[in-house]
Amino acid sequence: MPVITVRIGKGRPIETKRALVAALTQAVAETLDVSPDWVTVLIEEYDRENWATGGELHADKFGPGFGKTGTVEV
Amino acid sequence: MPVITVRIGKGRPIETKRALVAALTQAVAETLDVSPDWVTVLIEEYDRENWATGGELHADKFGPGFGKTGTVEV
Amino acid sequence: MPVITVRIGKGRPIETKRALVAALTQAVAETLDVSPDWVTVLIEEYDRENWATGGELHADKFGPGFGKTGTVEV
Amino acid sequence: MPVITVRIGKGRPIETKRALVAALTQAVAETLDVSPDWVTVLIEEYDRENWATGGELHADKFGPGFGKTGTVEV
Amino acid sequence: MPVITVRIGKGRPIETKRALVAALTQAVAETLDVSPDWVTVLIEEYDRENWATGGELHADKFGPGFGKTGTVEV
Amino acid sequence: MPVITVRIGKGRPIETKRALVAALTQAVAETLDVSPDWVTVLIEEYDRENWATGGELHADKFGPGFGKTGTVEV
Incomplete structure (x- = not known):
């Protein structure tokens, strides 16, 4: 019963999530040889002002428009 | 100082969370024999389009209304 | 399908975990009105040298014996 | 490539997050002797009705205004 | 820079993890259209006595041998 | 009551963790203006065979000795 959490930038359309x-x-079912029915996936979306690399918020690195303009960044 | 995280579907009223x-x-205080004051609980709510089982989004399995109509599903 | 994670100090016997x-x-099944079969619980055990409060490791606060002597602390 | 998750109360301004x-x-780069560029920080914000200590929601302990009035509590 | 956490039963050989x-x-790189170099995967292994479904430890459901005999279960 | 989780490679000595x-x-107490006593830190250590970037295990990238030779990598 694997549980997968995937953390991504906010704003992806439902088609992409699907x-x-x-x-x-x-990927999990095949490599672990388990039924897909046993696999849970949780998507956790982060706003650009809640994700930082190198000590800098992505809102500052990539601009504040994230998740608002339809332009998506991971 | 146990820390409990509980992941549930979005849309439960505050009475239920309480x-x-x-x-x-x-449950934790009694079985671990610690003071309730030492216990932290964090509720993490997931939208139906961010939770999947069997490779399918719950938004697709149960309809897109989740968290909007007041009908709740875990 | 709630998923509960409970973080505790290392060294509890299996009877306590049970x-x-x-x-x-x-607790979850009753308050959320879901079947117990749908509930997953994950126990995450932490060594005293991996848990800190007030900026101090619990190994330093409570001694290094944690999880070794059978004496347990949360 | 350390990954830091910091869970705080909702409502902090971007200046504080920065x-x-x-x-x-x-703190991580200096104590672990790694490049800051390798460090990821994820901020997870919790509404007062999703955080509890001592078995009581912070919305009940501190009032429901959290994240709405500009008054912040962690 | 997606971060994936995958929680599985303990005891898989390194070939399977690879x-x-x-x-x-x-899977992430293709569906999100990002470079594989940006993707981090963290495997979290759980002992059978730290994973429960339906209120029962997997150590009790599937026997205590998990991770010891080479027989693996997720 | 911020809760910080820091995920690092396995094998750091207790002095470094301290x-x-x-x-x-x-860092948290000063920037959020809270008492250090309210801050919890949890260290999660990962073996090299449970951490991957670019689709490759760190055990394969950096060799299997991680956490065994005293040479540490994050």
């Missing part, structure tokens, strides 16, 4: 969970579930 | 954290805290 | 997961599952 | 991630990144 | 992280990384 | 939790606690 493809993401299908691909992650298949 | 009962949930009280019950979880009591 | 009681803990039963109590947590019942 | 200072927080900078300070956390520096 | 295939798992490769498949998960490819 | 400095790490002190520095993280101070």
Whole structure:
């Protein structure tokens, strides 16, 4: 009963999430040899002002528009 | 100082959350023999389009209304 | 399908863990009105040298014997 | 490539988050002797009705205004 | 810079882990259209006595041998 | 009552952990203006065969000796 958590930038459309969970579930089911029905996937979305690398917020690195303009960044 | 994280579907009313954290805290305090004051509970709510089982989003399995109509599903 | 994570100090005997997961599952099933079969509980154990409060490791606060002597602390 | 997750009460302004991630990144980079560029910080914000201590929601302990009035509590 | 956490039962050989992280990384890179180099995967292994479903430890459901005999269960 | 989780490679000596939790606690206490006593730090250590970037296990990238030779990598 694997549980997968995937943390991504906020703002992906549902089509992308649909493809993401299908691909992650298949990846786990095949490599661990378990039924896909046993696999849970949780998507955790982060706003750009809650994600930082190198000590700098992504809101500052990539601009504040994240999740608002439809332009997505991971 | 146990820390409990409980991941549930989005949209539960505060009355339910109130009962949930009280019950979880009591469960931990009694079985581990610690003071309830030492117990932290964090509720993490997931939108239906961020939770999947069997490779399928719950938004697709149970409909997109989750968290909007007041009908709740875990 | 709630997923509960409970973080505790390392070294609890299996009898305590058995009681803990039963109590947590019942607490969630009753307050959220879901079947106990849908509830997953994950126990995460921390060594005293990996848990700190007030900026001080519990190994330093409570001694290094944690998880070795059979004396348990949460 | 350390990954830091910091869970705080909801409602902090971006200036505080900016200072927080900078300070956390520096703390890790210096004590572990790694480049700041390798450090990721994720901020997870919790509403007062999703955080409890002593079995009681912070919304009940501190009032429901959290994150709405500009008054912040961690 | 997606971060994936995958929680599985303890005791998988490194060959399986190697295939798992490769498949998960490819799944994320393709569906989110990001470089595989940006993807981090963390495997969290749980002992059977730290994983429960339906209020019962997997050590009790599936026997205590988990992770010791080479027989693996997720 | 901020809760910080820091995920690092396995094998750091306790002296490093001591400095790490002190520095993280101070960073949070100062930038959020809370008492250090309210800050919890949890260190999660990962074996090289449970951490991957670019789809490759760190055990394969950096060799299997991690946490065994005293040479540490994050």
